[in-house]
Amino acid sequence: MEKKEILEKLEAIGVAIEDSYNTAVDTSENSDSMYYIDSARNLVEELMVSIEGTVGETKHFADGFHSGDWKEDEPTLDEVMNTSPTLARGL
Numbered sequence: 001m002e003k004k005e006i007l008e009k010l011e012a013i014g015v016a017i018e019d020s021y022n023t024a025v026d027t028s029e030n031s032d033s034m035y036y037i038d039s040a041r042n043l044v045e046e047l048m049v050s051i052e053g054t055v056g057e058t059k060h061f062a063d064g065f066h067s068g069d070w071k072e073d074e075p076t077l078d079e080v081m082n083t084s085p086t087l088a089r090g091l
Contacts, residue, residue, distance in 0.1 A: 003051060009049045019040045 021037045024030055 002027070006051060007048060010044055014041060014044045014048070015043060 017037060017040050021041065024034055024037065026034065056085065
């Protein structure tokens with residue numbers, strides 16, 4: 001499985017976890033469930049960041065630059081998900 005496919009699966013899992021959290025009834029009886037859902041969401045996010053930061057990082061900078069595939073200015077998934085629209089307009 002390629003890095004892109006792994007990240008897509010993790011993103012789908014994250015969406016399902018987020019939906020679970022958003023549809024759960026926020027009562028004292030569900031507080032443990034809400035905690036575990038939130039913990040799962042955090043673990044998936046950490047794993048995605050870890051994969052984005054380590055897989056494929058060994059490619060030399062000049063290789064991509066000379067082939068026309070240099071994409072340093074493209075944002076990562078983490079940057080997109082954690083940048084406010086107001087801040088993004090200013091960039």
